[in-house]
Amino acid sequence: MTDKKITEATEKKSLNFIEQAIVNDLKEGKNDGRVQTRFPPEPNGYLHIGHAKAINIDFSMAEKYDGVCNLRFDDTNPVKEDVEYVDAIKEDIEWLGFHWDNIYYASDYFQQLWDFAVELIKDGKAYIDEQSAEEIAAQKGTPTTPGKDSPYRNRPVEESLSLFAKMNTGEVEEGEMVLRAKIDMANANMHFRDPIIYRVIKHHHHRTGDHWKAYPMYDFAHGQSDYFEGVTHSICTLEFEVHRPLYNYFIDELKDHLDENCDYRPRQMEFNRLNLTYTVMSKRKLLTLVQEDLVHGWDDPRMPTICGFRRRGYSPESIKNFLDLIGYTKYEALNDFSLLESAVREDLNKRATRVSAVLDPIKLIITNYPEHKVEELECIDNPEDPNSPVHNIEFSRELWIERDDFMEDAPKKYFRMTPGQEVRLKSAYIVKCTGCKKDEEGNLMEVYCEYDADTLSGMPGASRKVKGTLHWVSSNHCLPAEVRLYDRLFTVENPNTEDNKDFRELINPDSLTVLTNCYVEKYLQNFKPGDHLQFQRIGYFTPDKDSATDKLVFNRTVGLRDSWGKINKQNK
Ligand code: ATP
Ligand code: MG
Secondary structure, eight states: OOHHHHHHHHHSTTOOHHHHHHHHHHHTTGGGGOOEEEEOOOSSSOOBHHHHHHHHHHHHHHHHTTOEEEEEEOOOOTTTOOHHHHHHHHHHHHHHTOOOSOEEEGGGGHHHHHHHHHHHHHTTSEEEEOSOHHHHHHTSOBTTBOOOOOTTTTOOHHHHHHHHHHHTTTOSOTTTOEEEEOOOTTOSSGGGSSOEEEEEOOSOBTTTBTSOSEEEOHHHHHHHHHHHHTOSEEEEEGGGGGGHHHHHHHHHHHHHHHTOOOSOOOEEEEEOOOOBTTSOOOHHHHHHHHHTTSSSSTTOTTSSBHHHHHHHTOOHHHHHHHHHHHOOOSSOOOBOHHHHHHHHHHHHHHHOEEEOEESSEEEEEETTSOTTOOEEEEEESOTTOTTOOEEEEEEOSEEEEEGGGBOSSOOTTOOSBOTTOEEEETTSOEEEEEEEEEOTTOOEEEEEEEEETTOSTTSGGGGOOOSOEEOOEETTSEEEEEEEEEOOSBSSSOTTSOTTSOGGGGBOTTSEEEEEEEEEEGGGGGOOTTOOEEETTTEEEEEOTTOBTTBEEEEEEEESSOHHHHHHHHHO
16 A cells, blocks of 8 residues: 555545545554455345445445455355356446455355354353244343343353254254354343354255355354455444444454464444435345336346346446445435436436437428438537537438427417427428328327428528427338336335335336337437437437347436426425
């Protein structure tokens, strides 16, 4: 670690408390000036944007201070875990733009953890308890009253050793007995009241197979794994704050046992979880949504998962900008989904290709435009980029425009298509609406207009001021498309706190709208999922993975403006 970096970092006033602590440790020369972090997901589900908050701090601190960040799968519960999740987690981290130094698994340490547990038993610091989970819970006491000792607490060491061995041979059934650390049944911190450190799980493990039947609990695996790997800063969320003394206790015991007197020790630090309005973030609830087909898989664009957001067209940069915006603190908060969306908009404005698409088409006929004439008009892909490429769009006598861009009897301030009024067709001519045709039931069939041939951009008449500009596609030169519009997945701000309701009942029935009768310009054939597009005047879109050459499908990433926030305020 260079002194220059520490000085630079300190000079910046706005360091969050985690970075500040890391810089202080470096200044004090702790851990030989090393910074090592880890991201420790349990492979029991897909990553969501909350995980991205943890990933962002773990990886960026290591990057910034020339350190190491490892990916460690916390695979201590084989029942819920699977390789499918391991692979998905890796893909999502890479997509976010982060690179791990090594991949480890908590299961890499099962033997070391077992040996350490045996040592604790030998030292009289752990014992086998044959009570049921309920009995153990009933003896725990409350934060203000001490717990009661288990009748097995003082059993002979030899007995515990032999039973512990049996816990791993298959002779002991699940729930029949557990290994508990013998610490302090009266401690004010409930986690010290003889915590369970091993239990029996008879389930095939995706890496260690059937070798183990006894599995360590989180508290007995996490800190020690950090220690074995050389983690210096073990960053996690606030709910682990109360576990920190136990984390330190086991590390002290482990150092003693390994007879390691070095100064090195990992330090646990906790920050506030990310909670977002109008969604749920618990893996259990997300899994329920998937398993009960309430959404279409983990990567449904309405899901708060990384793969869902990716499919929806969010960029990794917009997610990281959002995370930097909300920051890392010690206070729990509920963050507004609209804030995430505005970060997405801001980023996509810089990178999206501007194109034309009509989602609810009505035919516009330019009656004074020659019948077989086709012009190739130039469109700038991205006006925000001075070096932007351009592409051509065909213009002809018959176009599609949006149905709600026409009104027969319009109020005064309607600046779109209405008889007698002039509007500009984007990148093309100024036209004047001359009327429309309706069927017998009064349904609008076609709209008519006349164009002024002198008003194409670059021509003398082009500078004439008109108030409205409409987008369009040429009906003989466009492609049909399906467009999927997404809205909030839940109808209430915080589906987690509606205690008397099942969260399934709070799902927004209008969270997905599929438009099957859209038209897009031909240029859109060339794009693939993950490319960022702006359908002019409508919003940001990306091709969906269901898109095929003969059936284009697009997802709406986000609208151009925060119409949702406004509507919501009006309703209140
Ligand atoms: P579960 O829902 O099964 O309890 P989890 O959300 O805690 O799981 P893990 O795989 O254990 O998921 O999490 C890996 C890391 O991500 C942990 O360090 C955890 O603190 C962090 N993390 C999880 N959810 C959030 C969140 N909403 N905000 C910030 N960090 C989170
Ligand atoms: Mg967890």
